[in-house]
Amino acid sequence: MGRRNRQARRNRQGKRLVVQAAAALAMNPMLQGFVAGRIWQGSAKAACVPGLNCYSCPAAVGSCPLGALQNGFATRSLPMLAYAGGFILLAGSLLGRFLCGWLCPFGWAQDLLGKAGSACGIRQAPFLGVRTARLLRHGFLLAFVVVLPLFFLSSPAFCQFICPAGTLQAGVPLLLLNPELRRLVGVLFYVKLSILLLVAAGSVLSIRPFCRLACPLGTLLGFLNRVSLIALQVDPVRCTHCGICAKACPHGVDPVADPDSDACIRCRLCADACPTAAIRLGIRRQDPAMEKGTVP
Protein backbone atom coordinates (compact mmCIF):
# COMPACT_ATOMS: atom_id res chain seq x y z
CA MET A 1 0.00 0.00 0.00
CA GLY A 2 2.81 2.32 0.99
CA ARG A 3 4.63 1.63 -2.26
CA ARG A 4 1.42 2.24 -4.25
CA ASN A 5 0.93 5.57 -2.44
CA ARG A 6 4.50 6.62 -3.18
CA GLN A 7 4.00 5.73 -6.86
CA ALA A 8 0.72 7.71 -7.03
CA ARG A 9 2.48 10.66 -5.40
CA ARG A 10 5.32 10.50 -7.92
CA ASN A 11 2.78 10.38 -10.77
CA ARG A 12 0.96 13.45 -9.48
CA GLN A 13 4.20 15.39 -9.06
CA GLY A 14 5.19 14.21 -12.55
CA LYS A 15 1.98 15.81 -13.86
CA ARG A 16 3.01 19.08 -12.24
CA LEU A 17 6.35 18.96 -14.06
CA VAL A 18 4.48 18.40 -17.35
CA VAL A 19 2.21 21.40 -16.66
CA GLN A 20 5.30 23.51 -15.82
CA ALA A 21 7.02 22.44 -19.05
CA ALA A 22 3.90 23.25 -21.09
CA ALA A 23 3.64 26.68 -19.42
CA ALA A 24 7.32 27.42 -20.10
CA LEU A 25 6.85 26.47 -23.76
CA ALA A 26 3.65 28.53 -24.03
CA MET A 27 5.50 31.59 -22.72
CA ASN A 28 8.56 30.91 -24.93
CA PRO A 29 7.42 29.34 -28.19
CA MET A 30 9.69 31.34 -30.56
CA LEU A 31 12.54 28.85 -30.28
CA GLN A 32 14.06 29.98 -33.58
CA GLY A 33 15.20 33.08 -31.67
CA PHE A 34 17.82 30.90 -29.95
CA VAL A 35 19.34 30.21 -33.37
CA ALA A 36 19.07 33.74 -34.77
CA GLY A 37 20.18 35.43 -31.52
CA ARG A 38 17.39 37.99 -31.82
CA ILE A 39 14.39 38.63 -29.65
CA TRP A 40 10.86 38.36 -30.98
CA GLN A 41 9.27 41.76 -31.57
CA GLY A 42 5.56 41.00 -32.05
CA SER A 43 2.81 43.05 -30.43
CA ALA A 44 1.92 40.22 -28.02
CA LYS A 45 4.92 41.41 -26.01
CA ALA A 46 2.68 44.17 -24.66
CA ALA A 47 0.93 41.49 -22.58
CA CYS A 48 2.37 40.26 -19.29
CA VAL A 49 2.77 36.52 -18.73
CA PRO A 50 1.99 34.68 -15.47
CA GLY A 51 5.54 33.97 -14.33
CA LEU A 52 9.08 35.26 -13.97
CA ASN A 53 9.91 35.05 -17.67
CA CYS A 54 12.43 37.52 -19.09
CA TYR A 55 11.12 39.57 -22.03
CA SER A 56 14.62 39.63 -23.48
CA CYS A 57 14.59 35.85 -23.81
CA PRO A 58 14.91 35.19 -27.58
CA ALA A 59 11.89 32.87 -27.45
CA ALA A 60 9.57 34.97 -25.25
CA VAL A 61 6.20 36.12 -26.60
CA GLY A 62 5.16 38.19 -23.60
CA SER A 63 6.53 40.46 -20.91
CA CYS A 64 7.70 39.70 -17.40
CA PRO A 65 5.22 41.39 -15.02
CA LEU A 66 8.03 42.12 -12.54
CA GLY A 67 10.19 43.75 -15.21
CA ALA A 68 7.20 45.81 -16.37
CA LEU A 69 6.46 46.88 -12.79
CA GLN A 70 10.07 47.96 -12.20
CA ASN A 71 10.09 49.90 -15.45
CA GLY A 72 6.89 51.62 -14.30
CA PHE A 73 8.69 52.75 -11.12
CA ALA A 74 11.91 53.58 -12.95
CA THR A 75 10.21 55.76 -15.57
CA ARG A 76 7.60 57.02 -13.08
CA SER A 77 4.91 56.06 -15.54
CA LEU A 78 1.58 55.71 -13.76
CA PRO A 79 -0.13 53.93 -16.71
CA MET A 80 2.67 51.35 -16.88
CA LEU A 81 2.57 50.87 -13.10
CA ALA A 82 -1.21 50.42 -13.21
CA TYR A 83 -0.96 48.03 -16.16
CA ALA A 84 1.70 45.79 -14.57
CA GLY A 85 0.42 46.18 -10.99
CA GLY A 86 -3.17 45.47 -12.06
CA PHE A 87 -2.02 42.32 -13.86
CA ILE A 88 -0.18 41.06 -10.77
CA LEU A 89 -3.20 41.85 -8.56
CA LEU A 90 -5.58 40.08 -10.95
CA ALA A 91 -3.33 37.03 -11.47
CA GLY A 92 -2.59 36.82 -7.74
CA SER A 93 -6.27 37.06 -6.78
CA LEU A 94 -7.12 34.19 -9.08
CA LEU A 95 -4.06 31.96 -8.71
CA GLY A 96 -1.98 33.17 -5.75
CA ARG A 97 1.32 31.30 -5.57
CA PHE A 98 -0.17 28.43 -7.59
CA LEU A 99 1.41 30.50 -10.35
CA CYS A 100 4.85 29.92 -8.74
CA GLY A 101 4.34 26.21 -8.23
CA TRP A 102 2.74 25.32 -11.55
CA LEU A 103 3.41 28.01 -14.18
CA CYS A 104 6.64 29.93 -13.50
CA PRO A 105 9.44 28.82 -15.89
CA PHE A 106 12.21 29.74 -13.47
CA GLY A 107 10.50 27.77 -10.70
CA TRP A 108 10.41 24.82 -13.09
CA ALA A 109 14.13 25.17 -13.79
CA GLN A 110 14.85 25.07 -10.06
CA ASP A 111 12.54 22.05 -9.60
CA LEU A 112 14.38 20.18 -12.38
CA LEU A 113 17.73 20.84 -10.69
CA GLY A 114 16.20 19.69 -7.40
CA LYS A 115 15.01 16.47 -9.06
CA ALA A 116 18.53 15.94 -10.42
CA GLY A 117 19.91 16.41 -6.90
CA SER A 118 17.41 13.94 -5.44
CA ALA A 119 18.26 11.42 -8.17
CA CYS A 120 21.91 11.68 -7.06
CA GLY A 121 20.85 10.96 -3.50
CA ILE A 122 21.12 14.52 -2.18
CA ARG A 123 18.66 15.13 0.63
CA GLN A 124 17.33 18.65 0.14
CA ALA A 125 16.94 20.85 3.20
CA PRO A 126 15.55 24.40 3.15
CA PHE A 127 18.04 27.24 3.66
CA LEU A 128 16.90 29.43 6.59
CA GLY A 129 13.56 29.34 8.38
CA VAL A 130 10.23 30.59 7.03
CA ARG A 131 10.41 33.93 8.90
CA THR A 132 13.98 34.79 7.90
CA ALA A 133 13.25 33.82 4.29
CA ARG A 134 10.13 36.02 4.34
CA LEU A 135 12.13 38.98 5.69
CA LEU A 136 14.73 38.57 2.96
CA ARG A 137 12.05 38.36 0.25
CA HIS A 138 10.34 41.49 1.53
CA GLY A 139 13.70 43.28 1.62
CA PHE A 140 14.46 42.39 -2.01
CA LEU A 141 10.99 43.53 -3.09
CA LEU A 142 11.19 46.86 -1.30
CA ALA A 143 14.80 47.69 -2.15
CA PHE A 144 15.22 46.41 -5.71
CA VAL A 145 11.71 46.75 -7.16
CA VAL A 146 10.44 49.94 -5.51
CA VAL A 147 13.06 52.13 -3.77
CA LEU A 148 16.09 51.82 -6.07
CA PRO A 149 14.20 52.14 -9.39
CA LEU A 150 11.95 54.92 -8.09
CA PHE A 151 14.37 57.12 -6.13
CA PHE A 152 17.97 56.30 -7.02
CA LEU A 153 18.67 54.49 -10.28
CA SER A 154 15.79 55.10 -12.71
CA SER A 155 16.41 51.58 -14.01
CA PRO A 156 14.92 48.15 -13.22
CA ALA A 157 17.32 47.37 -10.36
CA PHE A 158 16.23 43.79 -9.72
CA CYS A 159 16.66 42.90 -13.42
CA GLN A 160 19.93 44.81 -13.54
CA PHE A 161 21.71 43.47 -10.47
CA ILE A 162 20.07 40.22 -9.44
CA CYS A 163 17.52 38.44 -11.64
CA PRO A 164 18.99 34.99 -12.42
CA ALA A 165 16.02 34.26 -14.73
CA GLY A 166 17.14 37.12 -16.99
CA THR A 167 20.72 35.85 -16.99
CA LEU A 168 19.60 32.32 -17.81
CA GLN A 169 16.97 33.12 -20.42
CA ALA A 170 18.44 36.24 -22.02
CA GLY A 171 21.98 37.03 -20.86
CA VAL A 172 23.69 33.73 -21.58
CA PRO A 173 22.00 32.88 -24.92
CA LEU A 174 22.18 36.41 -26.34
CA LEU A 175 25.83 36.85 -25.42
CA LEU A 176 26.70 33.44 -26.85
CA LEU A 177 24.97 34.31 -30.13
CA ASN A 178 26.00 37.98 -30.52
CA PRO A 179 29.72 38.83 -30.72
CA GLU A 180 28.95 42.58 -30.68
CA LEU A 181 27.13 42.21 -27.34
CA ARG A 182 30.02 40.15 -25.95
CA ARG A 183 32.32 43.12 -26.45
CA LEU A 184 30.16 45.13 -23.99
CA VAL A 185 30.38 42.60 -21.17
CA GLY A 186 31.75 43.93 -17.89
CA VAL A 187 31.95 43.04 -14.21
CA LEU A 188 28.16 43.24 -13.79
CA PHE A 189 27.55 40.32 -16.11
CA TYR A 190 29.96 38.13 -14.16
CA VAL A 191 28.28 39.15 -10.90
CA LYS A 192 24.91 38.14 -12.35
CA LEU A 193 26.35 34.92 -13.76
CA SER A 194 27.72 34.11 -10.29
CA ILE A 195 24.25 34.69 -8.80
CA LEU A 196 22.77 32.33 -11.40
CA LEU A 197 25.38 29.65 -10.65
CA LEU A 198 24.79 30.10 -6.92
CA VAL A 199 21.03 29.66 -7.40
CA ALA A 200 21.63 26.61 -9.61
CA ALA A 201 23.90 24.99 -7.02
CA GLY A 202 21.46 25.96 -4.25
CA SER A 203 18.58 24.36 -6.19
CA VAL A 204 20.39 21.03 -6.13
CA LEU A 205 20.96 21.25 -2.37
CA SER A 206 17.73 22.92 -1.31
CA ILE A 207 14.17 23.45 -2.53
CA ARG A 208 13.80 26.51 -4.79
CA PRO A 209 16.25 28.83 -2.99
CA PHE A 210 15.49 31.77 -5.27
CA CYS A 211 11.71 31.53 -4.74
CA ARG A 212 12.15 31.11 -0.98
CA LEU A 213 14.72 33.83 -0.39
CA ALA A 214 14.55 36.45 -3.11
CA CYS A 215 11.71 36.39 -5.66
CA PRO A 216 9.78 39.69 -5.51
CA LEU A 217 7.03 38.36 -7.82
CA GLY A 218 6.47 35.42 -5.48
CA THR A 219 6.40 37.84 -2.55
CA LEU A 220 3.67 39.93 -4.18
CA LEU A 221 1.68 36.81 -5.05
CA GLY A 222 2.21 35.50 -1.50
CA PHE A 223 0.25 38.47 -0.12
CA LEU A 224 -2.70 37.26 -2.20
CA ASN A 225 -2.47 33.59 -1.14
CA ARG A 226 -4.94 34.39 1.65
CA VAL A 227 -7.71 35.34 -0.74
CA SER A 228 -6.89 33.60 -4.04
CA LEU A 229 -9.50 31.60 -5.93
CA ILE A 230 -7.17 28.60 -6.17
CA ALA A 231 -6.41 27.53 -2.63
CA LEU A 232 -5.32 24.72 -0.37
CA GLN A 233 -8.11 23.65 1.95
CA VAL A 234 -8.14 21.28 4.89
CA ASP A 235 -11.21 19.25 5.80
CA PRO A 236 -11.32 19.56 9.60
CA VAL A 237 -13.34 16.36 9.96
CA ARG A 238 -10.99 14.16 7.97
CA CYS A 239 -7.81 15.71 9.43
CA THR A 240 -6.33 13.66 12.28
CA HIS A 241 -3.57 16.22 13.07
CA CYS A 242 -0.92 13.56 12.46
CA GLY A 243 1.56 16.20 11.19
CA ILE A 244 2.62 14.21 8.11
CA CYS A 245 1.68 17.10 5.80
CA ALA A 246 3.90 19.57 7.68
CA LYS A 247 6.82 17.14 7.47
CA ALA A 248 6.18 16.69 3.71
CA CYS A 249 6.24 20.43 2.99
CA PRO A 250 9.66 21.43 1.62
CA HIS A 251 8.94 25.09 2.35
CA GLY A 252 8.43 24.57 6.08
CA VAL A 253 4.69 25.34 6.04
CA ASP A 254 2.19 23.59 8.28
CA PRO A 255 -0.85 23.38 5.96
CA VAL A 256 -3.25 22.58 8.81
CA ALA A 257 -2.19 25.57 10.92
CA ASP A 258 -1.83 27.97 7.99
CA PRO A 259 -3.02 26.67 4.61
CA ASP A 260 -2.75 30.15 3.06
CA SER A 261 0.82 30.84 4.15
CA ASP A 262 2.67 33.21 1.81
CA ALA A 263 5.46 30.60 1.62
CA CYS A 264 3.13 27.94 0.15
CA ILE A 265 3.57 27.53 -3.63
CA ARG A 266 0.64 25.08 -3.92
CA CYS A 267 2.89 22.22 -5.05
CA ARG A 268 0.41 19.79 -3.46
CA LEU A 269 3.09 17.64 -1.82
CA CYS A 270 1.21 17.95 1.49
CA ALA A 271 -2.07 16.82 -0.11
CA ASP A 272 -0.31 13.87 -1.72
CA ALA A 273 1.23 12.89 1.61
CA CYS A 274 -2.00 13.13 3.63
CA PRO A 275 -3.12 9.60 4.63
CA THR A 276 -6.77 10.63 5.04
CA ALA A 277 -7.05 12.83 1.93
CA ALA A 278 -8.03 15.78 4.12
CA ILE A 279 -6.14 18.36 2.05
CA ARG A 280 -7.27 19.46 -1.39
CA LEU A 281 -5.96 21.97 -3.90
CA GLY A 282 -8.70 23.58 -5.95
CA ILE A 283 -11.35 26.30 -6.03
CA ARG A 284 -11.65 28.01 -2.64
CA ARG A 285 -14.82 27.13 -0.78
CA GLN A 286 -16.18 29.29 2.00
CA ASP A 287 -16.42 26.33 4.37
CA PRO A 288 -15.01 23.16 2.86
CA ALA A 289 -16.31 20.78 5.50
CA MET A 290 -19.86 22.07 5.21
CA GLU A 291 -19.85 22.07 1.41
CA LYS A 292 -18.57 18.52 1.32
CA GLY A 293 -21.31 17.48 3.68
CA THR A 294 -18.92 15.99 6.21
CA VAL A 295 -20.27 18.36 8.87
CA PRO A 296 -24.04 18.18 9.48
Place this chain on the structure above:
Amino acid sequence: MKKKWPPWVLPAAAGFGILLAGALAGGWTGVLQKAIFICLECIGIG
Protein backbone atom coordinates in the same frame (compact mmCIF):
# COMPACT_ATOMS: atom_id res chain seq x y z
CA MET B 1 -29.60 35.92 4.40
CA LYS B 2 -27.17 38.35 2.75
CA LYS B 3 -24.91 36.68 0.18
CA LYS B 4 -21.22 36.92 1.07
CA TRP B 5 -18.80 37.35 -1.81
CA PRO B 6 -15.80 35.01 -1.93
CA PRO B 7 -12.61 36.79 -0.76
CA TRP B 8 -10.90 36.77 -4.16
CA VAL B 9 -13.66 38.68 -5.98
CA LEU B 10 -12.86 42.19 -4.73
CA PRO B 11 -9.07 42.10 -5.35
CA ALA B 12 -9.61 40.40 -8.72
CA ALA B 13 -12.12 43.07 -9.75
CA ALA B 14 -9.77 45.80 -8.49
CA GLY B 15 -6.86 44.21 -10.37
CA PHE B 16 -8.88 43.99 -13.56
CA GLY B 17 -10.03 47.61 -13.18
CA ILE B 18 -6.50 48.89 -12.54
CA LEU B 19 -5.12 46.81 -15.42
CA LEU B 20 -7.82 48.15 -17.74
CA ALA B 21 -7.26 51.74 -16.62
CA GLY B 22 -3.50 51.33 -17.14
CA ALA B 23 -4.05 49.79 -20.57
CA LEU B 24 -6.47 52.54 -21.64
CA ALA B 25 -4.00 55.19 -20.43
CA GLY B 26 -1.34 53.65 -22.67
CA GLY B 27 0.57 51.54 -20.14
CA TRP B 28 0.76 48.66 -22.60
CA THR B 29 2.72 50.76 -25.11
CA GLY B 30 5.38 51.47 -22.49
CA VAL B 31 5.68 47.75 -21.74
CA LEU B 32 5.82 46.95 -25.46
CA GLN B 33 8.56 49.53 -26.05
CA LYS B 34 10.63 47.97 -23.27
CA ALA B 35 9.98 44.41 -24.37
CA ILE B 36 10.74 44.54 -28.10
CA PHE B 37 14.33 45.72 -27.68
CA ILE B 38 17.05 43.74 -25.95
CA CYS B 39 17.08 44.89 -22.34
CA LEU B 40 20.73 45.50 -21.52
CA GLU B 41 19.94 45.45 -17.80
CA CYS B 42 18.35 42.01 -18.15
CA ILE B 43 21.40 40.55 -19.85
CA GLY B 44 23.72 42.11 -17.31
CA ILE B 45 25.54 44.75 -19.34
CA GLY B 46 23.26 47.74 -18.79
